[in-house]
Amino acid sequence: MKPLMTGGIALLGLLLAIGATEAVESPEGHRLLYVAEPGIRDYQEHGGHGIVVFDIDHGHQFVRRIPLGGLDEKGKPLAVKGICASAATKRVYVSTTRTLQCLDLTTDKLLWEKTYEGGCDRMAISPDGQTIYLPSLESDHWHVVAALTGAVIAKVTPKSGAHNTIYGIDGAHAYLAGLKSPWLTVTDGHTHAVVRTVGPFSAAIRPFTVNGKQTQCFVNVNNLLGFEVGDLETGKVLHRVEVTGFTAGTPKRHGCPSHGIALTPDEKELWLTDATNRRLHLFDARVMPPRQTGSIELRDEPGWVTFGISGQYAYPSTGDVVETATHKVVAGLKDETVREVQSEKLLEIDFAGKDPVRAGNQFGLGQAR
Secondary structure: OOOOOOOHHHHHHHHHHHOOOOOOOOOOOEEEEEEEEOEOOOOHHHOOOEEEEEEHHHOOEEEEEEOOOOEOOOOOEOOEEEEEEEOOOOEEEEEEOOEEEEEEOOOOOEEEEEEOOOOOOOOEEOOOOOEEEEEOOOOOOEEEEEOOOOOEEEEEOOOOOEEEEEEOOOOOEEEEEEOOOOOEEEEEOOOOOEEEEEOOOOOOEEEEEEOOOOOEEEEEEOOOOEEEEEEOOOOOEEEEEEOOOOOOOOOOOOOOOOOOEEEOOOOOEEEEEEOOOOEEEEEEOOOOOOEEEEEEEOOOOOOOEEEOOOOOEEEEOOOEEEEOOOOEEEEEOEOOOOOEOOEOOEEEEEEEOOEEEEEOOOOOOOOOO
């Protein structure tokens, strides 16, 4: 890996000397990976607390740690549930089980932190950075939140066990999945009215992703080492795809053999997690149903996967960095103490100097239109 400056030991010494939370200025035209912690339940052994920032262009080396709120009554960090960002408004958001936090991307400063009825889960932000769909913590409703202020502007109540949320890449629709329902709820991204449901899938919906045209969704469900495919236009379930050559065991977390699914930005491949076998399974997404083509071994059980903005790298929650073109693990995320970092809540943000110019997403959304 190429170091940020001459001498990796000197760099580490400098970072420790100035303190883990003090910002180190990034070079011009920088791609950074923002990793929210604790991003595996509330386990601090996988990266401590805060947003840990890595330099994508220099071997994914540690850059800085940004402090976060999200503490319980005893001062212990709450589990992080989601992360999203907008380059247009220069803000990054982190949800915990109780709060939503908003930080300035140019200063790393916390702008506000608010609590919401029913708690918080994995949210999504509109492409213009103005609106956030914020699920309650496995309860009946989603809050629709004004992203600049945190004010609630609407409420959607599918009564599905609110959990995972996607905003389509054009902002026209949002997609709401709950832990207690086999139905995916689709809303109008502007009026926030429910326009259709998709399903029923064979079990409750876990992680899912959506193609760029928003015609198909690819859905993890309970008890399946694999995924199902839904038609977002007709509302019908099209296919069930099971991983071959591997046996589903009992995962350490989530109780779901495949808890993580992502499309490459060009939508040529679909990547799927396999917890107990410590694998990513790869599928050719140019055919329907997608066809299994290979697998990649990881350093721990994955519970999520997403891609960087260009699709050059894939980021499973294990902290492995996978080069998409070669399917090779090329790096492993480590923090300022050389501790292996893992998180299910991470995304890429690109900068020109100190100004953010592009923000990725945590869901591995397809970008082809």
